Amino acid sequence: MPKEIISVEEVPLPQVKKILSKRAKEGDLSFQQTITLEHATTFSKMAPAVAAKLVERLLKKFEITRAQAVQIVNIAPTTEEELKTILTSTSLTPEHLTEMVDMVKRARS
Structure with a gap:
């Protein structure tokens, strides 16, 4: 069953990295999430x-x-x-x- 989008908001790369890192610890990431995490890790410039x-x-x-x-x-x-x-x-x-x-x-x- 597809997940429902509740809201849309721009999020800086460091927060994307934090969110996806937490999800990775909880379970497997999708291919797109893995690529996004790699990008966020590479290009995040602050906490x-x-x-x-x-x-x-x-x-x-x-x-x-x-x-x-x-x-x-x-x-x-x-x-x-x-x-x-x-x-x-x-x-x-x-x-x-x-x-x-x-x-x-x-x-x-």
């Missing part, structure tokens, strides 16, 4: 709790979507130029971009 807090701080402080905040956490840009590629449809000031990059750098350390 799950740190990633979740950073998403919330970005949403609270800047006028961006949850999807954009999650992408910022996933990619963890280290320059304003990298950040601009994620936020192409927003009109943030250079100061806001610098502040966002600084927030990401602090979260990664």
Whole structure:
């Protein structure tokens, strides 16, 4: 019997890694889940709790979507130029971009 989708929400890679690692300990993962876990393990750049807090701080402080905040956490840009590629449809000031990059750098350390 297929599982029912209850809700849909963007989740940063570190949280994906945490969720799938827990499921792997409880039982077998599907092929897609295994590939996703490998990807999340390879590309996660911060701890799950740190990633979740950073998403919330970005949403609270800047006028961006949850999807954009999650992408910022996933990619963890280290320059304003990298950040601009994620936020192409927003009109943030250079100061806001610098502040966002600084927030990401602090979260990664």
